[in-house]
Amino acid sequence: xxxxxxxxxxxxxxxxxxxxxxxxxxxxxxxxxxxxxxxxxxxxxxxxxxxxxxxxxxxxxxxxxxxxxxxxxxxxxxxxxxxxxxxxxxxxxxxxxxxxxxxxxxxxxxxxxxxxxxxxxxxxxxxxxxxxxxxxxxxxxxxxxxxxxxxxxxxxx
Amino acid sequence: xxxxxxxxxxxxxxxxxxxxxxxxxxxxxxxxxxxxxxxxxxxxxxxxxxxxxxxxxxxxxxxxxxxxxxxxxxxxxxxxxxxxxxxxxxxxxxxxxxxxxxxxxxxxxxxxxxxxxxxxxxxxxxxxxxxxxxxxxxxxxxxxxxxxxxxxxxxxxxxxxxxxxxxxxxxxxxxxxxxxxxxxxxxxxxxxxxxxxxxxxxxxxxxxxxxxxxxxxxxxxxxxxxxxxxxxxxxxxxxxxxxxxxxxxxxxxxxxxxxxxxxxxxxxxxxxxxxxxxxxxxxxxx
Numbered sequence: 001x002x003x004x005x006x007x008x009x010x011x012x013x014x015x016x017x018x019x020x021x022x023x024x025x026x027x028x029x030x031x032x033x034x035x036x037x038x039x040x041x042x043x044x045x046x047x048x049x050x051x052x053x054x055x056x057x058x059x060x061x062x063x064x065x066x067x068x069x070x071x072x073x074x075x076x077x078x079x080x081x082x083x084x085x086x087x088x089x090x091x092x093x094x095x096x097x098x099x100x101x102x103x104x105x106x107x108x109x110x111x112x113x114x115x116x117x118x119x120x121x122x123x124x125x126x127x128x129x130x131x132x133x134x135x136x137x138x139x140x141x142x143x144x145x146x147x148x149x150x151x152x153x154x155x156x157x
Numbered sequence: 158x159x160x161x162x163x164x165x166x167x168x169x170x171x172x173x174x175x176x177x178x179x180x181x182x183x184x185x186x187x188x189x190x191x192x193x194x195x196x197x198x199x200x201x202x203x204x205x206x207x208x209x210x211x212x213x214x215x216x217x218x219x220x221x222x223x224x225x226x227x228x229x230x231x232x233x234x235x236x237x238x239x240x241x242x243x244x245x246x247x248x249x250x251x252x253x254x255x256x257x258x259x260x261x262x263x264x265x266x267x268x269x270x271x272x273x274x275x276x277x278x279x280x281x282x283x284x285x286x287x288x289x290x291x292x293x294x295x296x297x298x299x300x301x302x303x304x305x306x307x308x309x310x311x312x313x314x315x316x317x318x319x320x321x322x323x324x325x326x327x328x329x330x331x332x333x334x335x336x337x338x339x340x341x342x343x344x345x346x347x348x349x350x351x352x353x354x355x356x357x358x359x360x361x362x363x364x365x366x367x368x369x370x371x372x373x374x375x376x377x378x379x380x381x382x383x384x385x386x387x388x389x390x391x392x393x394x395x396x397x398x399x400x401x402x403x404x405x406x407x408x409x410x411x412x413x414x415x416x417x418x419x420x421x422x423x424x425x426x427x428x429x430x431x432x433x434x435x436x437x438x439x440x441x442x443x
Contacts, residue, residue, distance in 0.1 A: 069168075073172070085299055090292075091185060091194070092185065093180050093181075093182065093183055093184050094176075094180045096179075096180075096184040096185075097176055097177075097178075097179035097180035097181075097182070097184075098180075100179050101172060101175045101176040101179060104175065129164060130161065130164035130165060130167075130168050133160045133161035133164050134161040134164075134165070136161070137158050137161050
């Protein structure tokens with residue numbers, strides 16, 4: 001089980017961080033045909049919690065970045081489909097293969113997000129593959145910024 | 158940062174590999190997707206054609222049908238157009254021709270009476286056959302009525318939807334790009350079939366001159382915007398020094414003209430003006 005050394009997040013932090021993941025899942029269900037909805041939901045949650053503790057912000061950022069990646073993939077598929085229906089594009093094997101790959105990536109991301117939501121709620125610090133590394137770059141823990149103060153619930157920064 | 162970059166490149170590589178691998182399967186052939194779409198189009202075409210036969214006066218005259226089929230076959234000989242295009246002559250004074258789903262081509266008698274040569278008619282027919290060959294018809298219906306409506310039509314369809322399809326196809330324009338594509342198709346296939354594309358340009362020029370004062374029945378022009386620009390584009394596409402042969406004999410053309418004129422009365426003053434304009438244009442480009 002992955003934990004942050006010397007820091008135990010409070011129940012409220014765990015709940016907020018976990019909700020960040022759940023937020024993107026609910027948005028997936030609502031905005032299935034419109035990829036932008038998922039990103040908007042994650043973005044709203046991120047801005048709503050940007051003044052929260054580092055732990056909450058870190059997980060909100062990870063959710064946001066994962067949604068951004070999927071948004072790029074889904075937007076290509078969405079615009080391709082639109083041009084197929086309304087434009088002069090024809091149905092090809094490349095299109096069908098792209099849609100299958102897109103669905104596969106969405107499923108992987110969906111499962112990873114559910115898993116992250118559950119494990120985060122249990123108190124784990126879940127770093128998803130690629131998105132975790134990227135989040136560490138965007139939202140580094142205080143100690144990595146040469147802050148020598150110990151991480152405690154009383155002094156999370 | 159290096160770790161994130163490496164993982165990003167890995168994720169992109171995995172995505173591309175999965176996509177490339179899956180694209181090697183021929184889904185279109187396995188699931189017969191092309192045939193499914195053609196079958197749907199054919200069903201819609203039959204439904205629409207039945208309605209037209211019920212509501213309009215479709216001329217079932219063997220002598221004119223043979224002549225129209227001769228023009229169609231000549232156009233097809235210069236292109237990859239479907240071989241099963243059915244040409245229908247409808248008794249109506251409007252200057253109009255339009256393609257329907259399922260490879261049906263409707264020509265109003267009013268259009269034939271406005272043409273001064275078989276090559277002019279052949280040009281317009283080649284343009285419409287271009288829309289059929291390039292799948293513009295079903296794409297346009299899909300974009301204007303929605304794929305779901307078309308799917309419901311294929312399994313029956315109601316009168317209002319069929320009427321909407323006829324109205325859409327007979328009285329409104331294709332997208333500008335599609336019109337240009339159909340023009341290019343027409344010029345190209347006419348040249349390959351050794352039919353002078355000049356007739357098409359002459360007819361378009363004639364229509365462009367009339368566009369300033371469009372009567373209501375001139376639907377073919379009003380639905381095809383920027384006729385003047387199109388004339389220029391058509392003339393640019395025409396290659397010099399082509400050797401052409403007539404599409405019909407003079408006798409065949411007169412049979413067709415008489416059959417059309419007997420069924421489509423026209424306003425005299427605009428027709429006379431038309432004749433003088435087209436004569437001038439033809440003389441200039443001969």
